[in-house]
Amino acid sequence: MILVTGGAGFIGANFVLDWLALSDEPVVNLDKLTYAGNRETLATLEADRRHIFVQGDIGDVDLVQRLLLEHQPRAVLNFAAESHVDRSIHGPGDFIQTNVLGTFRLLECVRKYHADLAPAAQQAFRFLHVSTDEVYGTLAPEAAAFTEEHRYEPNSPYSASKAASDHLVRAWHHTYGLPVLTTNCSNNYGPYHFPEKLIPLMIVNALGGKPLPVYGDGMQVRDWLYVKDHCSAIRRVLEAGRLGETYNVGGWNEKPNIEIVRTVCALLDELQPRPDGQSYAGQITYVKDRPGHDRRYAIDARKLERELGWKPAETFESGIRKTVAWYLANATWVKNVQSGAYRDWVSRHYQ
Structure with a gap:
């Protein structure tokens, strides 16, 4: 049995779906079901007895302690996080509450649970914390990619809250001996992505005949990682990571945002052309850049490759084609996830 937190969000849900497709080991899935947590993503598991879904907060100490004692997981994987930079700028409080205080309370529950395990179970137990490359700050155009030794320099409320959570995880290992592992990933994309992030937002807006908002000059560079590759890395x-270590997970796909948007438009032109025969690229609209927008992120994932033999299976070209095709084939999921609150957010933020 493993316990996954945030398992109804984008990355967490993909992990749970892949885990149960590849293994019979059951999953307890704890998710608060905020706006980005979508139970419909897990619809294929509704009748699966290997999947135990619990709606709740990682900061709810009584609930987390009860789940740990009742299910006796051999590992806890923490995906639970507020993760949208734009939202963190407009409302940082939720990010501190979940990413910092929530992680602290979760760590304390796990520490007490781990201390009471039998020696063999203690040796086998793992706490895996899923984090982001944004904790490292921004890179100059010609600078070397982020390694695990790079100094933390977070520049947004979101990245600062994730950096704080990373430090807590590290401290709980060095101070209390909690057997932890941390992963820092680059920008994920793929199925079931909430349509406020760049790629799904472009797909949804393009199909809806709406503007495709691109910040500033669109030349912000990110490394792109197909979500199922991220899940395989985790x-x-x-399975084999060294205790207390951090592993960077990236796709070796550095691309500027405007290139991503144009690639999405070209795939939509091919797979679902506009009725008027024009390119979706005509809907691209440049908007004012967001405050403190980091210019470039890049992940050096050679440690993960060298020590654990992991490499991404998808190129960006194969992954983005699968992603666009998935959104076209799952219009009902996209429609259902777009609540009135979501539409109000997009309208207010990008007007």
Whole structure:
């Protein structure tokens, strides 16, 4: 049995779906079901007895302690986080509450649970914390990619809250001996992504005949990682990672945002052309850049490759094609996830 927190969000849900497709080991899935947590993503598991879904907060100490004692997981994987930079700028409080205080309370529950395990179970137990490359700050155009030794320099309320959570995880290992692992990933994309992030937002707006908002000059560079590759990396780190270590997970796909948007438009032109025969690229609209927008992120994932033999299976070209095709084939999921609150957010933020 493993306990996954945030398992109804984008990355967490993909991890749970892949885990149960590849293994019979049951999953307890704890998710608060905020706006980005979507139970519909897990619809194929509704009748699966290997999947135990619990709606709740990682900061709810009584609930977390009860789940740990009742299910006796051999590992806890923490995906639970507020993760949207734009939202963190407009409302940082939720990010401190979940990413910092929530992680602290979760760590304390796990520490007490781990201390009471039998020696063999203690040796086998793992706490895996899923984090982001944004904790490292921004890179100059010609600078070397982030390694695990790079100094933390977070520049947004979101990245600062994730950096704080990373430090807590590290401290709980060095101070209390909690057997932890940390992964820092680059920008994920793929199925079931909430349509406020760049790629799904472009797909949804393009199909809806709406503007495709691009910040500033669109030349902000990110490394792009297909979500199922990220999930396979996490499984590998859980299986064989060295205790207390951090592993960067990236796709070796550095691209500026405007190139991503144009690629999405070209795929939509091919797979679902506009009725008027024009390119979706005509809907691209440049908007004022967001405050403190980091210019470039890049992940050096050679440690993960060298120590654990992991490499991404998808190129960006194969992954983005699968992603666009998935959104076209799952219009009902996209429609259902777009609540009135979501539409109000997009309208207010990008007007």
